Amino acid sequence: MIPQPPFADTLTLEEELRRFEELKPRLNQVWDVLMRTADQPGTSVVVPSLTLDQDELRKLDGATFYEERLLFLLIRLRNPRAHVVYVTSQPVHPLILDYYLHLLAGVPASHARARLTMLCTYDASPRALTQKVLERPRLIERIREAIPDASRAYLTVFNSTPLERKLSVLLGIPLNGLDPKLNYLGTKSGSRKVFREAGVELPQGFEDLTGEADVEDALVELAQRSPGLRRAVVKLNDSFSGEGNAIFRYPEQTDDRQAIRKALRSLEFAVPWETHHNYFQKFTRMGGIVEEFIDAAIKVSPSAQLRTSPAGEVLPTSTHDQILGGPSGQVYQGCSFPAHEDYRMAIQHRSILIGQVLAKQDVVSRFGVDFLAYKDTPEDKWKLTALEINLRVLGTTHPFLALQFLTGGTLDPGSGEFVSLSSRPKYYMATDNLRASTYRGVLPEDLIDIVTDNGLHYSHRTESGVLFHLIGALSEYGKLGLTVIASSREEVQELYARTLDVLARETGIGHA
Incomplete structure (x- = not known):
């Protein structure tokens, strides 16, 4: 296998951006295949890279095995004319592949396996899979060779960064994901701005903060705006699964800046290994927000999942009640489907409004919106507030893909069931x-x-x-x-x- 240009090391940023824009219209041409609305030929190249902050990635036990979560995308092989190229850091055990393929309804496992190409980097280091692929020009050439028709192919990733953009260009296929230049819209700060534009409720707070001094100022101002507030939440802009959140407890004198500064040294982090110094190093690098901690006797954490199409459509896909844990109760542990009927359609409606704002910004991506639903007594109506947008494949994506994978059913958008x-x-x-x-x-x-x-x-x-x-x-x-x-x-x-x-x-x- 002799690698052919373009190569990662010689591709200029100007050329990369130009070619990336040229590839975008081709995603619309394969959208019917991608959404499984037509049995047309097409190839999905899946590179399930967790392209996240490296400090965060090292904390995730077995991070490379999270690449297996998107094996549910083998649902594409239910289309007898579709191909899938699936790339991982380490080889996937053959028995695991057999396990998924034999559960695929409507097509013989042998037929599906013949249209599946598995490739890997043989690199278990705790780095982003996309970076590993970019370092291997021969592997890139093998991916190209496995695509029957590049004009009917697309690249699917976990989240989009400039690394995924570069890989898309090197493969000559469009990225089925967010244009990295729009990543800000999925940060904690960007989310708050989108919520305001969509007219959706959000907590009192401040965004675009850049360091500990900004956080202190925001906490002082928040106490002045919300008399009686006892807690606030500090969040890193680009944290994963709630692990970048920290709880701040106000001192008795909320108008005493010195007391607030002292209390800031006692932040309650979402993960036990975090330290004040390390946290604010990351905060200075990433930026973040401060917002009120909403206290209520009854609180749950629903979310809605949608996607925006190249044509600007906003397509609801699912709702969930999230299961949260960790010391502060803010770390994602799992989910149940669908979200409770009392607020299911309310969060779907608000998420569609949010999706319309994103679509106007040319966002083409899966995305999720996390909410807080709360009330003081069982008889009260639920109140809702939007917390954050995640512009990527989500922790709730693969179980819903599993449901589709196994049953071949559909979501009723009128009921959310x-x-x-x-x-x-x-x-x-x-x-x-x-x-x-x-x-x-x-x-x-x-x-x-x-x-x-x-x-x-x-x-x-x-x-x-x-x-x-x-x-x-x-x-x-x-x-x-x-x-x-x-x-x-x-x-x-x-x-x-x-x-x-x-x-x-x-x-x-x-x-x-």
């Missing part, structure tokens, strides 16, 4: 954070045996069961992801509890 091809309503709960010391050493083969022997395997007959992901991280890190699908919330809860019991019993064998 999902209906399978057999007209059954479907519900699920999903997590990326199932962990236990006894999971360490469990091989993919062992997991498949456990699932099969205990009847947890997904059944196309009942359209219920458990689908696992992050399987590659299981043996080394004792970490696993799953999506539990059933026909009611109660069935989901029962199956989820049973799954945890089975895993605890089976993986506990041989341990003291």
Whole structure:
């Protein structure tokens, strides 16, 4: 395999930007294939790189195995004329591929496998996969060679940065994701500005802060604007899964700047390993916001997921109730689908307004909007406030892809509910954070045996069961992801509890 130009090292920024703009219109030409509305030929090149701040990436145990989450995009192979090229840092265990392909409804696994090309960098270092690919011109050439028709191909990524833009240009295919020049709109500061333009409720606060002095000034001003406020939240602009959030507790004298400065030294971070010095180093580099912490007796964290098309359409895809944890209760742990009926359509409506603002800015991307729903008594109506926009593939993306992957059903935009091809309503709960010391050493083969022997395997007959992901991280890190699908919330809860019991019993064998 002899690499052909263009090469990453010789591509000028001016040429890169020009070619990237030239590729954009081609995404519209393959949109019907991308949205699975037509069985036309097309190739999806999936590079599921977590192109995030490197300090944040190092904190994520088994980060390279998160690349497996988008294996649900093998749903594209349900189209008998589609091809998928899937690139990872390390080889994906063959059994994991078989696991997904044999669950793909409507097409023989052998036929789908023949249209799938798996490539990898053989590089487990804690760096962005896209960076690894760009360093390997021969691998780039192999990706090009695996695309039958570049005019009917597109690049799918986890999030978009200049690295993904460069890879798009080198491959000569459009990026199915955000133009990196619009990344600001998905920061905490950019989100607040979009909410205001959309006319959507947001917490009192301040954005575009650049350091600790700005944070101190914002906390002083916020206390003056909101008498009686006891807590505020400090957020990094580009944090991941809530890990860049910190809780500030006001002193008794909220008009005493010195007391506020002292209290700022006691921020409560979302993760136990964070330090004041390191946090504000990142804050100075990234920027961030300060906003009021909303206190209420009853609080939940729903979210809505949508995408904007090249034609400027705003397309709702799902709603979820997020499961949050960590010391401050702000770290994403998992989700349940759909969001509660009491506020499901309200957050979808507000998210469409937000999507319209993004579409006017030429955003073409999956995106999610996180909300806070709160009230003081069970009888009260829910109040809603928008918290942030995530312009990328989300933690809620892959479980919804799993539901589509398995059932072939669709979302009813009028109710926000999902209906399978057999007209059954479907519900699920999903997590990326199932962990236990006894999971360490469990091989993919062992997991498949456990699932099969205990009847947890997904059944196309009942359209219920458990689908696992992050399987590659299981043996080394004792970490696993799953999506539990059933026909009611109660069935989901029962199956989820049973799954945890089975895993605890089976993986506990041989341990003291």
